[in-house]
Amino acid sequence: MSDAPAIELRNVSVIYNQGTPEEVLALRHISLQVRKGETVIITGNNGSGKSTLLRAIAGTAPVTDGAVLIAGTDVTRWSSHRRAKLLGFIYQDPMLGTCPNLTVHENFRLVSEGSWWSLLFERLHADEVQSMLVKSSGLLLDHKAATLMSSLSGGQRQGAALILALSSRRSILLMDEFTSSLDDRVRASYLEMIAKQSALQELTILGVMHNLEETAVLKARTVRLAGGQQVLLSASKVEALGVSAGKDAAIQNH
Amino acid sequence: MIPAVLDSACQQGFLYAIAVLGVVLTLRIMNWPDLTVDGSFTLGGAVAAVMLTTGHSVWTGMILAALAGFAAGTATFLLNRRLGISKILSGILVMLVLYSINLRIMGRANISLLRIDTIFSGFDERGQGDLLRLVVFFAIAGIFFFVACYVVVTRLGLFLRATGDNEFMVQGLGVNTNWLYLIGLGLSNTLVAISGALIAQHQGFADISMGTGLIITGIAALIIGESLMASIASLCRLCRRSGQYNECHTPKPIRLLPWKTIGELAAAVIGAFLYFLIIAICLRLGLAPTDLRLATGVLVIIGIGIQRRGPAIETYARGRL
Amino acid sequence: MNVQQQQIMLSIDSPSAAPLSILNWKALWTTAVVVLLTLSGCDNRSVPTTKQVHIGITQIATHPGIDAIRKGFIDEMTRLGYQEGKNVTYDQSNAQGDMPIAQSIAQKLAQQRCDLIFAISTPSAQTVAQTIKGSSIPLVFGAVTDPVSAGLVTSMEHPGGNITGTSDRWPVDKQFDLLIRLVPGVKKVGLVYNPGEANAEANLKVVEAVCLARNLEVVKVSVANTSEVQTAAQSLIGRCEAMYVPADNTVIAAMQAVVKVSEQNRIPLLPGVSSNVEQGGFGTLGPDYYDVGVVSAEIADQVLKGKKAGDIPVATAQRFEYFFNKRSAAATGVVIPEDLLKKAAKIYE
DSSP: OTTSOSEEEEEEEEEETTTSTTOEEEEEEEEEEEOTTOEEEEEESTTSSHHHHHHHHHTOSOEEEEEEEETTEEOTTSOHHHHTTTEEEEOSSHHHHSOTTSBHHHHHHHHSOOOTTOBTTSOSOSSHHHHHHHHHHTOOTTTTTTSBGGGSOHHHHHHHHHHHHHTSOOSEEEEESTTTTSOHHHHHHHHHHHHHHHHHHTOEEEEEOSOOGGGGGGTOEEEEEETTEEOOOOHHHHHHHTOOGGGBOOOOOO | OOOHHHHHHHHHHHHHHHHHHHHHIIIIISOOOOTTHHHHHHHHHHHHHHHHHTTOOHHHHHHHHHHHHHHHHHHHHHHHHTSOOOHHHHHHHHHHHHHHHHHHHHSSSEEEOTTSOOTTGGGGGGOSSOHHHHHHHHHHHHHHHHHHHHHHHBHHHHHHHHHHHOHHHHHHTTOOHHHHHHHHHHHHHHHHHHHHHHHHHHHTEEETTTTTTHHHHHHHHHHHHHHHHHHHHHHHHHHSOTTOSOSSOOOOGGGGSOHHHHHHHHHHHHHHHHHHHHHHHHHHTTOOHHHHHHHHHHHHHHHHHHHHHHHHHHHHHHHHO | OHHHHHHHHHHHHOTTOOOSOHHHHHHHHHHHHHHHHHHHHSOOSOOOSSOOEEEEEEESSOOHHHHHHHHHHHHHHHHTTOOBTTTEEEEEEEOTTOHHHHHHHHHHHHHTTOSEEEEESHHHHHHHHHHTTTSOOOEEEESOSOTTTTTSOSOSSOOOTTEEEEEOOOOHHHHHHHHHHHSTTOOEEEEEEOTTOHHHHHHHHHHHHHHHHTTOEEEEEEOSSGGGHHHHHHHTTTTOSEEEEOSOHHHHHTHHHHHHHHHHTTOOEEESSGGGGGTSSSEEEEOOHHHHHHHHHHHHHHHHTTOOGGGSOOEEOOOOEEEEEHHHHHHTTOOOOHHHHHHOSEEEO
C-alpha cells in the first residue's frame, strides 16, 4: 500500500445536474496519478474543469463514472466529511475556510487535537506546528488571538486558513486557486510557506492555479485541462510558461 | 419580605429561564430556529405529572421528562437530516405530533398536581413573598446556567458553535456535523422539557396548552436580555479609551473564553427574569393582558432598536464626551 | 448674577457635582427603575375608611358564559348588601387565554391578601389554588365542571381546605329526554368535540353514559381547533338523525358552522349549552351561567361571614330552564309543543 499513489483518478467523469436542462459535462474520463510527496498544479482556462477535479476528489461533485482512490482505497462512495479526514482543503474564498464568528484562537483549536471535554482557554496554541507556522507567517495572529476571525482582512484570513490546513496533520492538501485574491508579496510568502511545509511534512499537494510563474517555488509538475480533458502542452508553450519540459504530465487522452 | 413584583418575577422567571437557555442553544448558538419547544415544554410537564400522579418519585419524573425532551429533539433532527424537511417545518411538524402524544400521555387535557407531593411541596406552607424560595429558584437557574457555560467552554461547545457558524468548514475537518446537531437539538429540548416539568409542579397542574406560545415568550425574553447586555457592553466600551488593545500584546488566557456566547446565555436567564418582572409590573399598574402583549411587543422593538442602533448611539456619545 | 454665583459656589464646594455626563444618566435611570419598582410594590387601592372587603376575581378568557357568571356574581353580591365602593372592592383580571399570565394574576391576588378570591374556569381556579397554599385566603370557584379531578376539592360534599364553589354540570339527562320527545325515532346522535379540553371531556363522559342508558348511539368526530369544525360537522351528514354540541369551547366558537350544516340538511341540533341556543339548534335545557354566578355569590357571602370554605359543599346549578329557537326548529323540522313554549325561559325567533 505504501507505494500506491496518494491520489488516483481512474477514468472519472463528472456531470452536474444530470437529466435537467442545466446539465454540464464537467470532466471527461480523466485519469490522473499523484505520487506521495509530489506536488501537482492543474491549470487551464475558466470552465475547463479544474475546480471540478478537486471537488471530485473531495467528494462534493457528482461522479458519474470511474473511481477515485486515495492512498489506494476506493473512496468514490465515501461522504465528503469522511474523506475530509484524509484531505485538507484550501478554498479560493477565505470565508469558506474559517468560522467568521469565532475568534482566531478558537479557529486554531478546531484543527488541533484534544478530547471533547478539554477546556478552550488552557493554552494559546495547542501544538508546536501551529505556533511555529504562525510565527513564520509574519501575520501577528498571536496578538489577534481573541479577536473575531471576521475582523481580519481577506489576506490575513487566507493566511489563517492556510495555517489551519497545514497544521491539521493531513498528508494530502487540495488548494483551489487560493492565491487569486491576494497581492503579489503575500502570494509569494504563502507559497514559500507551503513549499517549506511540504518538504518538512512530506505533503502531497494538488492545487489549481492560473498563474504558472510562481509555481516554480513549489517544484510542481503541471497538468493542463481544457474542456474537461487533459491536453498536451506544446514545447513552445512550455518554454513560454517557464516550466521545464521534463515535468509535464503524461498525456492520456481517452 | 421581598417586594411582591420581584417575587412574581423570580418564581416564574427563573424556571422559564431554563427553557430560554434551551432556545438560545438552538437559535443563537447553532443557528437552528427550533419550533419544537412549544411541544416539548408540554411534554416535560405531561410526563412529570403522569409520573407523580402514578406514585413514582419526583426524580424519576424529572429524569423521564428530560429523556422525553431529548427524544423530541431527536425527532426534529431526523425529519431535517434524513427526510430533508426544512428546519422550521421539522420543528412545526414535531410540535403538532407532540400535541396528540401529550394528550395520550396525560389521558386527559389537564392533570392536577394540587394534592400531590411535588418537588416544590416544601414551599407550600411558606406562602407568597418567601425569601428562601427566591434563593432556591435562583440557585436552580444558576446551576443550569453554569452547566451550560461549562459545556460552551469545552471543545464540544466549540464544535457546536462552529457548526452553527460554518457547518461546511466543520465537515471539512472530518467531523460529522450530524452528531453535533443531534446533541444540540437534543440538549435544547431536554432543557425545555425540564423547565416544563418544573413549571407544572410549581403551578400545580399540567395542561395541554401550557406550552402554547412558549417560543414567542422565549424569543421576547431573549431579546430583552440581549438588549440589556448590549447596553451594558456599550457602557463598558465607552469607558475604555480607543486603542487600548494595541498590536503588541498577547492576550491572557482569560480573554480567550467565549465571552460573547456566555453573554448570550446570561441574556437568556436575565431576559426571562425581566420578562416576567415586566408582566408583574404591568398587571399591578392595571394594564389588561391584551395591553400587556402590546407593552411586551414595544419593549422587544426597543430592545432590537438598541441592539441595531447601538453603535451609532455609541459613536455619538463618544463624540460628545 | 446671583444664580450664577450660587452655581459657581456649588461647583467649588462639591467636587462631585460633575457635568451631566453619561454616568449621571445611568444614575437617573437606575433611580427611576427603583422608584417604579417601589411604587408598583405598593397596592393601588385607596386606604379603606370602613371595613372594606377586598375580592379578587380572575377569569381565564373572555367568553359569554364566563362573563355572565361574573355579572351574576357581582349582581348577587350587590343584592346581598355588598355595595361596590362602600364596603367591597373588586380587583378583576382576565388572563386572555395565556397560562403564564393567569399564574401572574394568581400571584398578584395572593400577594394583595384579598379576603376572598373568585376564580372562573378550571385553569384560573387551579393557579389560584396553588398560590394560596400557606395563606388563609379562601377560594370560591365558578364554572369548574369536575372540581374533584381538578384537584381543587377532595369531595363534592366536603371539599376540605380553603376551597369551594359552584360546578356547572349540565342536565344532560334532561336534555336528551327533550331530544327523544321532540325528535321521535332518533337512534344515532352525532357530535363534534375537542379532546384537548378538560371541561369538555367530563361533559362527554356524561353524554355517553346518558345516551347508553337511553339506547342512543353516539357518533363522535374529533377536532383540534375551530377551523376543523365545519368539515367535521359535514362528515356527520347521513350518519346520524340528530346532532349535539357539547360544552366544548372549540366547537362553541365555531357554532355557526354546525348550525348551518344542521339547517341545510334538516338535522335537528341539540346544543348542550343554553347560551348557544340563540345561534341555533331547536332548544335545550340548561342552567343559566348567570345563575351559576348567583349561587357562587351566595357561597362567597357565607365564607365572608365566617364559615370555613371547606365545610360548604360544592353547589351545582339547580335551576334548569327551557330555551328554544323557533327559526332553527322550523328549519330542521322540529315541532315544539305548546306547553314547553309556555314554560320556556327564553324563546329566540
